[in-house]
Amino acid sequence: MKTIKPVILTTSLIITAGIFADDAAVFKKKCGACHTLKNVSSAKSGPDLTGVASRRPEEYVKLYMTNPAEAKKKFPDIFAKEIKGKFQFSMPAQKLNAEDTLAILNALK
């Protein structure tokens, strides 16, 4: 028993780190051209998204990725306070499959 625990712990740490690295890579590829994410990208066309999935409702963040116009309509208060008038252009809707959406959501927590 004494040796099994550290092995399990090490394995799960490696798996967790692996998942995070993948999530960040998906973000970098799909969103990194416009958005900052701490330790991943530093683009400034759009808002800094570090921790955005913890600061805002999950439904909002999910919707914004593939349908920003709808997200703004459904969450008008967030849009008015945080986004409106602060950026040069509106975010274009992104094409994402369910797997990528989940990975990006993880990276933004």
Ligand code: HEC
């Ligand atoms: C071509 C540039 C571009 C790309 C690519 C892009 N965005 Fe954006 N994004 C923006 C801009 C500009 C805004 C703010 C202006 C607006 O939407 O009206 C924004 C706003 C957002 C917001 C609202 C932030 C807040 O503080 O409420 C979220 C969430 C978001 N983007 C997520 C993403 C995700 C996730 C991806 C990748 C799947 C992505 N964006 C890809 C340009 C981009």
